[in-house]
Amino acid sequence: MKNASIIGLKEADCKNISEKLNTLLANYSIFYQNTRGSHWNIKGEQFFTLHPKFEELYNSLVLKIDEIAERILTLGATPAHNYSDYLKVATIKESREVSDGNKSVELILSSFKVVIDLQRELLDITDAAGDEGTNSQMSDYITEQEKEVWMYNSYLGK
Numbered sequence: 001m002k003n004a005s006i007i008g009l010k011e012a013d014c015k016n017i018s019e020k021l022n023t024l025l026a027n028y029s030i031f032y033q034n035t036r037g038s039h040w041n042i043k044g045e046q047f048f049t050l051h052p053k054f055e056e057l058y059n060s061l062v063l064k065i066d067e068i069a070e071r072i073l074t075l076g077a078t079p080a081h082n083y084s085d086y087l088k089v090a091t092i093k094e095s096r097e098v099s100d101g102n103k104s105v106e107l108i109l110s111s112f113k114v115v116i117d118l119q120r121e122l123l124d125i126t127d128a129a130g131d132e133g134t135n136s137q138m139s140d141y142i143t144e145q146e147k148e149v150w151m152y153n154s155y156l157g158k
Contacts, residue, residue, distance in 0.1 A: 018077030
């Protein structure tokens with residue numbers, strides 16, 4: 001955690017935050033791959049609506065994956081990068097239901113719940129640690145994702 005003192009944080013806080021960020025990274029990575037699977041395999045009358053929407057989402061997710069990994073590095077830790085490691089810690093599970101539009105949207109909504117909950121936990125941890133960088137990043141993600149949840153729920157008629 002060589003960066004901790006330079007960026008004004010305690011090593012123990014950097015370690016704790018990095019571990020939680022690695023859990024978030026694992027969940028984002030599974031979320032991303034599930035969304036890619038839905039994009040590739042969507043079938044039926046919803047294809048022309050959902051195919052580009054899923055692409056938009058997975059492009060957003062891959063940017064966040066990179067940003068989270070870079071934040072972990074900034075805190076002086078190493079981001080996990082193996083799916084075998086992700087599967088051990090992620091709450092989001094791999095999906096086999098990728099061709100049905102409504103099931104895919106429901107999976108996306110449940111995945112948003114997982115990452116938003118983790119990000120809210122990180123808000124508490126980073127606030128206590130004085131880690132404005134991670135705190136701001138999580139806050140920005142939550143703001144964007146709450147709107148996405150509204151739109152996907154509206155698609156389902158909820």
